[in-house]
Amino acid sequence: MSITTDVKEGLAAAVRKAIQAAAAKGDLAIDGLPEVTLEIPREKEHGDYATNVAMTLAREARKSPRQIAEIIVKHLDTSGSYIASFEVAGPGFINFQLDARWLGEALRSAEAEGAAYGRLHLGAGEKIQVEFVSANPTGPLHVGHGRGAVVGSVLANLLERAGYAVTREYYINDAGNQIANFAKSLDARYRQALGEEAPFPEEGYHGRDLVELMEKFAAEHGDSYLKKSAEERMAALTRYALAAKLEAIREDLTAFGVTFDVWFSEQSLHDGGELKRTIEWLQKKGHVYEKDGALWLRSTAYGDDKDRVVVRENGMPTYIAADIAYHKNKFERGFDRVINIWGADHHGYIPRMKAAAAVLGYDPDALEVLIVQLVTLLRNGEPVVMSKRAGELVTLADVIEEVGKDAARFFFVMRSADSHLDFDLSLARSRSAENPVYYIQYAHARICSILRQAVEAGMIPEVPPGSDLDLGRPLAEISPGFGRADLSLLNTESEIDLMKKIALFPEEVSQAALRREPHAMARYALELAGLFHPFYNTYRVITEDRGLSMARLVLVDAVRLTLKNALEILGIAAPGRM
RNA sequence: GCGCCUGUAACUCAGAGGAUAGAGUAGCUGACUUCUAAUCAGCAAGUCGCAGGUUCGAGUCCUGCCAGGCGCGCCA
Structure with a gap:
């Protein structure tokens, strides 16, 4: 392996x-x-x-x-x-x-495999679904979502590299109370946009985004919707706003390097009757009972500390009802394992969801929940004050704009998920030694620079098209001389440490994937770069000694490939020049 | 009150039972006619929250306390 x-x-x-x-x-x-x-x-x-x-x-x-x-x-x-x-x-x-021969072999296998180095077959085709972000489409993505997004996307990348068949999924909460609330907020903003003094709902969504959206809607449609019934009007406003919000979310996430295979609508469970059928099934199997006019799930039978309402007294299904139907749907799609990534404020939800899986007849251990702790945003070491009520919050888009995609991703994933995260904007933005992202990328760029020099020195006979050398291909593919390099010449402590670290990469991938610890990959990349820079400062790669130069070129190229692979898992660019 | 997470250097954090607990930042001292100084070399910094226990061996596992965060809805 x-x-x-x-x-x-x-x-x-x-x-x-x-x-x-x-x-x-x-x-x-x-x-x-x-x-x-x-x-x-x-x-x-x-x-x-x-x-x-x-x-x-x-x-x-x-x-x-x-x-x-x-x-x-x-x-x-x-x-x-x-x-x-x-x-x-x-x-x-x-x-x-x-x-030391084994280290030479490690280097050769990194070179031979190139972009595939660290690809494993642990999963043996096992199907895993990773559901993450799943933010309410009623508002913009904030920093907390950002952390979940990166943790989820890096975990999915890791699992994929480890050989699992991964599906990335976003659950759209486009049904229920909050949408009714959303509709009322939209209605008020629409009227306000038309100059009316419409009262804003008590628990409404205060964000500026809805104001702008309804101003746009008003500009497009004028007051024509005021003449329709409230029900019809709110349905139209909601349809319009949800589409716009979802598109904005998708764009933000795409710009952040986070993409999904499936966008799953909660409303579709209602519309398609799946929710209704699930509740009927629960009734038939005796997993629910009536009390106080509501329908309760016997979740205590499977380890939850209380039973949960699935259908309210007023006949409306609760959120968990939809979630049970959703998870039934997931398992019926044939996933062997389902991983949900949730914010810390949802951890209390785990026992009832596990109970739900058990009620449905699935192994509760096949449903894993990864809890991501909260993020504190800092600027110059001081907490950034945010008031959700007043709609003052720093959005994910703001953060990406301020510090860039690569730095933002790295900062979100560099700490263990169950540790609170201090995200210092000023640090992430600084293009200096303090910034770990640039430290890693700089190592990669430096190696590319060495390789460009090697081309000029005639040590690498064939130059790839474009010749910028920030290519994904191993140089061994284009330079036969690499295969003959005498790697026993790499005998300094610095070189041996580098080779060992490169050799460890597949194992790091496997551990990070199996332990669900995406931050381990960030750490690995940092450590590999941390071995390269001292080497670079101490030894020269290109010298008069052609044999040694070739051996060192193989070494630094293997570092480059491994760094590039690690960065790819992290979803961070590996620039050829900086 | 109950549950989950956290407590390790001044700060932010690594550290799946192993030998002398690590890194970055901040502080101090140095290195650019050199393949990129977004870098490097060096110095200094610790009762691993506290108390018991398990073990040949505990920062790591167990119990109890203490402190902080987050939950404990017919909200999502």
């Missing part, structure tokens, strides 16, 4: 064989084989990989960990492996030093 997993599995197999041999000879009194795990030690002096298996065996084998480690090591067969040396150290670790 990847060179690091091969190496790890090879080491684990060798250790297992040694334990087996020791047990067979009676040196170790154990039944069965323990699980052998390999880790990369924090301290370099502790080798490339280490195992703690001797410590875990101590109790069973009734010997000290160090004794056990010595016994294992005595039976260790290193032939045909990458193991160059090993030692027993500390409280009973077995540390392995590897032959």
